[in-house]
Amino acid sequence: MQRRKFVAALTAAELAAAPAAKLAKDGGTPVRATPLRPGYWGSQFYDEKERAELQDVLDAQSPFRWYGAKPPQKVLQFEKEFAARMQAQFALGVTSGTAALQCAVAALEIGPGDEVILPAWTWHSCFNAIILAGALPVCAEIDDTFNIDPDGIEPLITPQTKAIMAVHLQGNPCHLDRVLAIAKKHKLRVIEDCAQSVGASYNGRPVGSQGDIGIYSLQLNKSITAGEGGAVVTNDPLLFERASRFHDLGGYRAPHSQQTGEARLPWFFGANFRMSEFTGGVLLAQIRKLDKIVNAVRANAKQVYDGIRDLPGMRFRQLPDPAGELGAGVFFDLQTKARADNFLAAMKAENVAASKPGGSVILPILPHIMAKAVHPDWPSYQSARGKAIKYGPESCPKTIDILGRYGGVLMDPKYTRRDVDDIIAAIRKVFPQT
Numbered sequence: 525m526q527r528r529k530f531v532a533a534l535t536a537a538e539l540a541a542a543p544a545a546k547l548a549k550d551g552g553t554p555v556r557a558t559p560l561r562p563g564y565w566g567s568q569f570y571d572e573k574e575r576a577e578l579q580d581v582l583d584a585q586s587p588f589r590w591y592g593a594k595p596p597q598k599v600l601q602f603e604k605e606f607a608a609r610m611q612a613q614f615a616l617g618v619t620s621g622t623a624a625l626q627c628a629v630a631a632l633e634i635g636p637g638d639e640v641i642l643p644a645w646t647w648h649s650c651f652n653a654i655i656l657a658g659a660l661p662v663c664a665e666i667d668d669t670f671n672i673d674p675d676g677i678e679p680l681i682t683p684q685t686k687a688i689m690a691v692h693l694q695g696n697p698c699h700l701d702r703v704l705a706i707a708k709k710h711k712l713r714v715i716e717d718c719a720q721s722v723g724a725s726y727n728g729r730p731v732g733s734q735g736d737i738g739i740y741s742l743q744l745n746k747s748i749t750a751g752e753g754g755a756v757v758t759n760d761p762l763l764f765e766r767a768s769r770f771h772d773l774g775g776y777r778a779p780h781s782q783q784t785g786e787a788r789l790p791w792f793f794g795a796n797f798r799m800s801e802f803t804g805g806v807l808l809a810q811i812r813k814l815d816k817i818v819n820a821v822r823a824n825a826k827q828v829y830d831g832i833r834d835l836p837g838m839r840f841r842q843l844p845d846p847a848g849e850l851g852a853g854v855f856f857d858l859q860t861k862a863r864a865d866n867f868l869a870a871m872k873a874e875n876v877a878a879s880k881p882g883g884s885v886i887l888p889i890l891p892h893i894m895a896k897a898v899h900p901d902w903p904s905y906q907s908a909r910g911k912a913i914k915y916g917p918e919s920c921p922k923t924i925d926i927l928g929r930y931g932g933v934l935m936d937p938k939y940t941r942r943d944v945d946d947i948i949a950a951i952r953k954v955f956p957q958t
């Protein structure tokens with residue numbers, strides 16, 4: 525009997541009836557002889573396409589996006605194809621997801637006196653972009669999606685609240701419809717942070733183009749990559765103009781102003797977050813592979829979900845749109861932190877890496893955030909709420925609890941059938957015994 529069929533044939537009832545296989549951590553034979561760990565998605569797909577794009581830039585001697593020895597095209601073409609893939613009218617290529625967030629915050633004219641609600645569990649960049657704009661970050665608890673809990677948003681809204689960061693973490697869209705409805709009711713703007721969900725969709729549409737403005741990261745750990753890189757999308761020409769200006773010292777170049785028809789704004793202050801043609805070239809090759817990468821990882825994740833869902837007590841992380849999530853990880857509730865820790869240790873001994881939810885941080889418990897450690901006159905903390913706000917573990921108990929008791933496996937588009945079967949076999953062996 526094929527190994528896959530054998531694993532599938534072990535029903536939950538048979539598992540329960542059969543004597544439990546001795547766990548590798550207790551001296552039993554591990555499921556795998558060698559460790560299984562996920563790789564970096566996009567860079568595993570590098571081939572002659574990326575090489576040809578890079579060669580083009582070298583041959584043209586035009587590494588700068590706006591001009592050069594020959595008219596540069598890579599970043600512009602990447603922006604065009606990225607916008608089409610994300611079903612957005614405009615896309616802007618930038619140097620990182622962090623830079624993209626700063627552009628989005630600038631585009632929405634978020635500044636001193638404003639408050640922005642973000643999830644307590646997300647990446648540093650979200651908090652930093654708000655602080656760097658002089659605004660006040662207000663952290664909301666997460667729910668069992670690991671994303672912002674819509675039920676926790678409204679109590680945090682004040683007259684100073686300007687925007688909500690709807691972050692879609694680890695390939696899993698947040699309850700976006702509910703966030704959008706709250707934003708509409710209170711006249712707030714929505715930044716969709718899709719850094720970890722490039723290629724995911726929600727209600728049949730790619731994440732990023734349903735809020736006011738969306739951002740993506742194209743750094744090594746993301747779906748597609750040039751090592752570093754980021755993008756901003758929007759359907760609003762004014763937001764696009766502000767984002768484009770902010771990424772380029774405040775100016776608005778013809779290739780972008782032609783897209784919005786005209787320049788509506790005067791020069792203002794901005795950074796330099798311009799993407800190089802080398803990055804644009806690699807990302808052009810990568811965006812054309814996004815569907816292939818996403819389909820592969822989704823197929824692997826689906827097999828794992830299907831292979832373990834019958835286990836008694838199995839409760840998966842909540843997926844607001846199961847068809848749209850990336851399948852970057854299959855996570856389940858282990859009910860207590862102690863059991864989650866046991867499960868992870870036992871899986872490691874089976875040579876199948878399992879992990880706690882990762883790739884983000886519980887922001888309010890970071891020492892520099894608790895200490896509000898910026899310049900003493902920094903505007904973020906000058907308002908009455910800014911002075912009063914207290915970060916710390918007591919501000920996000922639910923977030924700490926959820927993240928402590930979940931565990932799971934990260935997926936990879938290049939996992940073979942055998943790898944996926946090993947993951948299923950290891951979970952089926954370890955989950956009932958921990």
Ligand SMILES: Cc1ncc(COP(=O)(O)O)c(C=O)c1O
Nearest residue numbers: 620621622647649719741742743
């Ligand atoms: C949720 C989230 N937002 C923003 C970023 C920033 O992206 P970058 O690393 O490209 O600056 C990241 C990076 O991991 C992220 O996870």
